[in-house]
Amino acid sequence: MKVLLIHAKTFEYEARQKAVDTAEELSDSNKSGRAENVLVAFVTVEKGDSSDPEIVGKATGEIESVYKRVGASGVVVYPYAHLSENLAEASEALPLLKSIEEQLKVRGVRVQRAPFGWYKRFTLECYGHPLSELSRTIRPGEKPKH
Numbered sequence: 368m369k370v371l372l373i374h375a376k377t378f379e380y381e382a383r384q385k386a387v388d389t390a391e392e393l394s395d396s397n398k399s400g401r402a403e404n405v406l407v408a409f410v411t412v413e414k415g416d417s418s419d420p421e422i423v424g425k426a427t428g429e430i431e432s433v434y435k436r437v438g439a440s441g442v443v444v445y446p447y448a449h450l451s452e453n454l455a456e457a458s459e460a461l462p463l464l465k466s467i468e469e470q471l472k473v474r475g476v477r478v479q480r481a482p483f484g485w486y487k488r489f490t491l492e493c494y495g496h497p498l499s500e501l502s503r504t505i506r507p508g509e510k511p512k513h
């Protein structure tokens with residue numbers, strides 16, 4: 368799993384067009400989103416990630432740790448198919464993305480999750496402070512790397 372973490376002053380997205388036939392159904396709560404002082408987690412799920420029962424806990428831990436360090440008011444979990452050439456299929460990727468969203472909520476983080484399988488318009492204003500652009504690699508059986 369590859370995660371790009373951007374601390375954004377403003378972030379706004381809108382689903383535009385289905386990219387895959389496994390695209391998830393849109394609802395009023397996920398077809399568009401907007402947040403301020405938010406940590407955007409662009410997440411690429413890789414083949415085999417689900418073989419590690421700790422993968423969601425590790426990913427959630429990394430996101431929560433940065434969220435606290437930068438003092439963000441919330442997190443956007445943004446499915447993103449561009450950070451690895453070893454892409455997991457939707458059947459593996461979507462459940463993990465939903466679990467990360469749920470785990471963050473359990474930890475008291477205000478979370479939005481952008482819809483899976485859609486081309487999306489987005490605007491993002493990165494704060495530009497030293498911790499505002501980070502990335503993590505989370506692999507089965509390994510400690511998270513950055």
Ligand SMILES: C[C@@H](O)[C@H](N)C(=O)N[C@H]1[C@@H](O)[C@H](n2cnc3c(N)ncnc32)O[C@@H]1CO
Pocket residue numbers: 386387410411412413446447448449454455456457460482483484485486487
């Ligand atoms: C396209 C670009 O503008 C948009 N932002 C996009 O990336 N859309 C991706 C993800 O939402 C999702 N998706 C598919 N496979 C994966 C995966 N392994 N991990 C995460 N998301 C995935 O399916 C879409 C098409 O690949």
